Amino acid sequence: MELLSIHHAQITVPRGAENEARRFYCGVMGLREIPKPGSLSGRGGFWLRLGDVEIHVGTEDGIDRSRSKALPSGGSVRLAPSSHRSRSRDSGVRTHPGL
Numbered sequence: 166m167e168l169l170s171i172h173h174a175q176i177t178v179p180r181g182a183e184n185e186a187r188r189f190y191c192g193v194m195g196l197r198e199i200p201k202p203g204s205l206s207g208r209g210g211f212w213l214r215l216g217d218v219e220i221h222v223g224t225e226d227g228i229d230r231s232r233s234k235a236l237p238s239g240g241s242v243r244l245a246p247s248s249h250r251s252r253s254r255d256s257g258v259r260t261h262p263g264l
Contacts, residue, residue, distance in 0.1 A: 174221070177228070196215055198213055
């Protein structure tokens with residue numbers, strides 16, 4: 166069996182951190198937010214598109230994110246470090262050293 170494509174990836178952020186996550190993924194990383202289906206709109210979180218792949222950002226509490234091995238991984242990012250810092254600062258995104 167051969168995997169031909171991936172439809173979506175699911176990641177989570179703490180409940181109440183959606184706006185900060187949206188500023189990071191849309192404002193800093195340049196991803197495009199897409200509408201969630203109406204039946205899911207009241208559940209929190211938001212959806213993004215990166216090329217042909219959707220990224221579903223949900224909310225989840227009770228996770229020690231500093232100890233988790235969970236992470237989204239990708240191929241490459243073409244964003245100069247100084248540009249990343251500037252865009253992060255301008256978007257009000259906090260950084261966490263060591264993560």
